[in-house]
Structures are given as structure tokens and as C-alpha cells.
Amino acid sequence: MSKPQIVCLQNTLKIFRFYAMFPEKDKELNPGKYHYVKFAILACFSSVVLIGSFLHLIKSVNANNYLSLDTDLIYTLSLGITFAFSIGFLYKTEALVEFFLFLSDFEEFGKPLDFDRDNTFYDRLSIYHYIYLETLVSGIVIISTYLNMNKCQKLNLEYGLDEICGLFSYTWMPFEIDYFPMRQIFLVVQLFGAHHFYMIAGMCAWFVFETVQHFRIRIRHVNFLFQEAIKEEDPQRCREKFNHAARYHASLLGLEDKMNGAFGTFMFTHMVITAPIIGVGVFAIVSGGSVSSFLVCLGWFGGLAMACFGGQWLQDECFAVGTDLYEADWLHCPEDIKKDIMIVIQRSWTPMYLRASSFGIMNYRMFLGVLKASYSYITLLTQT
Known part of the structure; x- marks a missing residue:
């Protein structure tokens, strides 16, 4: 018997493998220690930029220096959360x-x-x-x-600060890095990490x-099989096809918990963190x-839109199964089929x-809710 192969998300999985976020091909079921x-x-190598930004944020707050608050906040939030959910994705690889x-x-x-055609379309979109x-x-x-280099030099001159200029972000480390070639090496590491x-x-x-879109393809297929079943004039053939579609439908719906188990934490962080990130970003401008x-x-706004719109379309596709069945011509079907x-x-x-864990559903309503929360953050930052 041939070994099962993943045929969907081909280009996306190639990119994920490049970033060590998914096991190598033919090793998905047993990644091995090398993958981890x-x-x-x-x-660890990439976290240097996060550590430097976070320590600089702490140092600035302790010194009551809020001149670079927006930059420190947005890098610490965005990089820290990405670090956390990348570990979460790795933990959910099996699911x-x-x-x-x-x-x-x-086969079944x-x-x-x-x-x-659809798989090729989403592979192409993945490249775009x-x-x-x-x-x-x-x-x-x-x-x-x-921009950070220019702004850093101006702040140092204007306020008599001793910020390290020429780096990706404002940085403080518990050891000296402001000398050649240490600063240049640190910059390269920061650029790689960011x-x-x-x-x-x-x-x-x-x-x-893209995963949600493949679920939608399967649900659309279930809908088609239900429609084909009730078109059958022969009661036995109608029953066989309907049972087949019903098992298919149940199998897909049974994967909801696994899908949310894999993506729920990521969706929750999107729901909670995207609002302050958008708020700080707009405030910065x-x-x-x-x-x-x-x-x-x-x-992050684009990521939120993909999650919320994808979740809404998945929800609508599931509703369409019932709606299309209700509107179909099934009066000729046996009573048990009805x-x-x-x-x-x-x-x-x-x-x-x-779902965003147990805290909400990723759909249009969630999208608007996060945007409203972002506006609240902008208002708060503007008034302080």
C-alpha cells in the first residue's frame, strides 16, 4: 500500500519547510529530532532583535523616556507574539x-x-x-x-541621549555593542531575525x-453529492448516495475540533494583539x-482580514449545504430520505x-470588533 501524500498547500508547505515550521516531505508523520x-x-538566533527591543522598552520606561515608545511597543508585541505562536504551530504539527x-x-x-483547478489556483495565490x-x-x-538611524542621531543631539544608532530598532543590551565590528554584526543578526x-x-x-479554503472545497463537494443523491429516481440508489454524502459530511464536521485545536491559539493572539498593533501603527503615522x-x-491588518474573511466564507459554505438541500426538489424521495x-x-x-480558542469566532463581526478596539487604542494613545 502506498504511503499517504499531502497534495494540498504544496507551495505553502515548501515555504514553511524553508523556515523550519513544517517537517520535510515524506517525514511529516515522523519529523525526527533534526526538525526540532x-x-x-x-x-534562538532570530530572537536577538526581540530581546534588544524588549530590554530597550523596559529601560526607556524606567527612565521616563517615551520618545521611541511606538517603535519599542510594536516590535516587542509583534515579534514576541510571532515567537510564541510559531512554537504553538510546531507543537500542533501532528494535528x-x-x-x-x-x-x-x-479513496473513500x-x-x-x-x-x-482549485488546488493549482491556491498554489498560484500562495506564490503571489x-x-x-x-x-x-x-x-x-x-x-x-x-529611518531609525536618522531619528536616533537627531534624538541623541537634541536630548543628549546615548542611543545606539545604525541598528534595525532601538536596542539595549547588558553588554557593550556600540563599536566596530560588533554593531555591524548585531545589525545583521537583527535584520535576519526581523x-x-x-x-x-x-x-x-x-x-x-488556504487550509480553510480547502475545507470549503470539500464542503462544496459534499453539497454536490447531496444534490446528486436526491436526483436519483431509484430509492436504493438514492439511499446509497445519500448515506455516502452524509458520512462525508459527518467526517468533515468532525475535523472542526482538530482544526481549531491547531489554529485556535493563533486566532486568539490575532484577536487580542492585532488591535493594539494597528492602534500603535496608525498612531505612529x-x-x-x-x-x-x-x-x-x-x-497584521492583512493577516486579520484573511483569518476573518476565511472564517466567514467557511461558515457560509456550511450554511449553503442546508439551504441548497431545502430548496432542492426532494418531494419524490422516500419518506425515510426526507x-x-x-x-x-x-x-x-x-x-x-x-474559532479564537473559546473567546470568539473569526468572521466579519470579529473583524469589525478588532477594528473598533484599534480605534480605542488610537484614541487612548492620542490623549496620553
Whole structure:
């Protein structure tokens, strides 16, 4: 018997493997120690920029120096949360592999109509998203380094500070780094770390979005099979096809807990952290602060949009199963089939949800809620 292969999210998984966020091909079920060691080395190396920004934030607050508050806050929040949920993704690898294998298995329920076309479409979109993300992250890294150097020099002259200029972000370390070549080496490490973390954050958002789209493809296929079943004039054939579609439907709905177990923590952090990040980013532009902070805010806004819109579309697709069954011509079906149709319609009233753990559902309402919270943060920062 051939070994099961993951056929969906091909390009996205290649990128994730490059960033040590997913096991190598043919090793998904047994990644081995090398996978975790590689992740740990990259994570520790990349965390230097986070540590420097966090220590500088603490030092500035203790000294009542709030001149670079927006930059310190947005880097500490965005990089810290990315570090945390990248570990969470790694911890959930087994669950991710399990339902990717399910979505790639066509033996029991067959291949969805136009699966190859849709799969190719999302693979292509994944490349476009990667190009967009690489452009955005590179812009953040380059612009931040350039603008931070100029602003740092002006603040040092104007306020008599001793900030280390020429780095990606304002940084304080418990040892001396402001000399050649230590400062240059530290800058390279910072640039690598910021690029690494922000690429992971952006790709994780796309990862969730593309996974949800593949669930939608399967639910659409279930809907098609239900429609085909009730078109059958022969009662026995109708029963066989309907039972097949019902098992398919139940199998997909049974994956909701696994999906939210894998993505729930990431969605929760998106719900909680994106509001202050957007608030700080917009405040930075309004108050004449860091442009790079605003670019980080745009990245997180895009990630939130993908999660919330994807969750809403998944929910709508599940509702459509019941709606289309209700509107179909099933009056000719046997009485027992009619009863089962009513059960499926009733079950579709409780669709699959993309959840932020147990704290909410990622949909249009959540999107608007986070934007309202962001406005509250902007108002708070403006008044202080």
C-alpha cells in the first residue's frame, strides 16, 4: 500500500519547510529530532532583535523616556507574539498533518469536482502572497533601519541621549555593542531575525486561510453529492448516495475540533494583539512617528482580514449545504430520505467555525470588533 501524500498547500508547505515550521516531505508523520533542532536554532538566533527591543522598552520606561515608545511597543508585541505562536504551530504539527492527509485522501469519498483547478489556483495565490509578503517585510526591514538611524542621531543631539544608532530598532543590551565590528554584526543578526519572524507571521496567516479554503472545497463537494443523491429516481440508489454524502459530511464536521485545536491559539493572539498593533501603527503615522511601525500594522491588518474573511466564507459554505438541500426538489424521495434530509438541514444550522480558542469566532463581526478596539487604542494613545 502506498504511503499517504499531502497534495494540498504544496507551495505553502515548501515555504514553511524553508523556515523550519513544517517537517520535510515524506517525514511529516515522523519529523525526527533534526526538525526540532533546526527550528530551535533559527528561533534562538532570530530572537536577538526581540530581546534588544524588549530590554530597550523596559529601560526607556524606567527612565521616563517615551520618545521611541511606538517603535519599542510594536516590535516587542509583534515579534514576541510571532515567537510564541510559531512554537504553538510546531507543537500542533501532528494535528496539522492528520487533517492535511484527510484533505488529500480521495479513496473513500472521491476527488472534489475541479479540485486540481482549485488546488493549482491556491498554489498560484500562495506564490503571489509570498511575493507581496517578501516585499512588505523587506520594506519594513530596510525602511526601519534607515529611518531609525536618522531619528536616533537627531534624538541623541537634541536630548543628549546615548542611543545606539545604525541598528534595525532601538536596542539595549547588558553588554557593550556600540563599536566596530560588533554593531555591524548585531545589525545583521537583527535584520535576519526581523525578516524571519515577520515572514513566519505572514505565512501563518496565509497558511490558515488556504487550509480553510480547502475545507470549503470539500464542503462544496459534499453539497454536490447531496444534490446528486436526491436526483436519483431509484430509492436504493438514492439511499446509497445519500448515506455516502452524509458520512462525508459527518467526517468533515468532525475535523472542526482538530482544526481549531491547531489554529485556535493563533486566532486568539490575532484577536487580542492585532488591535493594539494597528492602534500603535496608525498612531505612529498620525503623530509623525515611525513609518515602519505603520508598515507592520498593515501586515497584521492583512493577516486579520484573511483569518476573518476565511472564517466567514467557511461558515457560509456550511450554511449553503442546508439551504441548497431545502430548496432542492426532494418531494419524490422516500419518506425515510426526507427525514434524513431534515436532519442534515438542521445540522447545517451549526456550521464549522474558525474559532479564537473559546473567546470568539473569526468572521466579519470579529473583524469589525478588532477594528473598533484599534480605534480605542488610537484614541487612548492620542490623549496620553
